[in-house]
Amino acid sequence: MTALRADGVHRSFDHPSGAVHVLRGVDLEVAAGELVTLSGPSGSGKSALVTLLCGFDQPDRGTVEVCGRSLTTPPPWQLCAVLPQALGLAGELTLAENIALPLRLDPARRGHPVGDAVDGLMAELGIDGLGDRYPAEVSFGQQQRAALARAVITGPKVLLADEPTAHLDRRSAPAAVAVLRRAADTGSAVLIATHHDLVHRAADRTLVLDNGIVSVH
Numbered sequence: 309m310t311a312l313r314a315d316g317v318h319r320s321f322d323h324p325s326g327a328v329h330v331l332r333g334v335d336l337e338v339a340a341g342e343l344v345t346l347s348g349p350s351g352s353g354k355s356a357l358v359t360l361l362c363g364f365d366q367p368d369r370g371t372v373e374v375c376g377r378s379l380t381t382p383p384p385w386q387l388c389a390v391l392p393q394a395l396g397l398a399g400e401l402t403l404a405e406n407i408a409l410p411l412r413l414d415p416a417r418r419g420h421p422v423g424d425a426v427d428g429l430m431a432e433l434g435i436d437g438l439g440d441r442y443p444a445e446v447s448f449g450q451q452q453r454a455a456l457a458r459a460v461i462t463g464p465k466v467l468l469a470d471e472p473t474a475h476l477d478r479r480s481a482p483a484a485v486a487v488l489r490r491a492a493d494t495g496s497a498v499l500i501a502t503h504h505d506l507v508h509r510a511a512d513r514t515l516v517l518d519n520g521i522v523s524v525h
């Protein structure tokens with residue numbers, strides 16, 4: 309079943325030196341249970357596309373659908389979770405509070421204990437013991453792993469990740485990839501923009517974004 313779909317997506321950015329036409333008719337589909345990687349040269353528009361696919365930005369033309377629902381505003385975390393390149397952790401919450409946030413915001417889980425899920429993901433990603441620190445008190449790679457835990461904790465229908473291993477070393481990257489792979493294996497449609505071979509090797513298939521369009525690798 310297709311969980312994420314883009315049809316004929318165009319996006320330009322105005323600039324004093326002339327419009328930058330980044331996406332020129334992107335079509336793609338990701339099914340539930342699939343892990344798809346998105347590669348492409350630096351500056352080809354991978355982040356711009358991820359931002360559109362999660363509803364943080366709107367296409368000039370074309371449509372994005374998450375689980376059959378056309379996106380005009382960002383959907384709830386449990387439907388579509390995103391790990392953006394800038395991470396977006398809340399600075400006033402501890403790492404554990406950041407990771408638990410999507411569960412606490414889900415009305416269906418209100419009142420349910422969240423500690424075991426948070427602790428389990430933190431241990432798996434090698435950031436256990438950092439739960440009571442604020443984002444500014446840990447490294448960027450540790451923040452990135454916390455943002456990954458926050459993205460997967462609800463078991464979202466669609467999971468988008470932009471360079472999720474960019475700040476991770478050879479020891480911590482495989483655990484992050486395993487968490488992303490398990491998200492797909494347990495039913496999420498996962499799309500990851502990445503330059504990292506380790507992530508591509510875990511994928512079911514790879515798409516390439518170049519010259520504004522997506523093609524099969």
Ligand SMILES: Nc1ncnc2c1ncn2[C@@H]1O[C@H](COP(=O)(O)OP(=O)(O)OP(=O)(O)O)[C@@H](O)[C@H]1O
Binds near residue numbers: 351352354
């Ligand atoms: N607000 C903007 N105004 C003008 N151009 C922009 C704007 N935002 C992005 N761009 C341009 O859009 C293109 C796509 O940028 P984007 O960050 O999506 O690339 P990317 O493929 O994710 O790159 P990287 O792999 O380096 O992260 C770039 O050429 C960038 O210069």
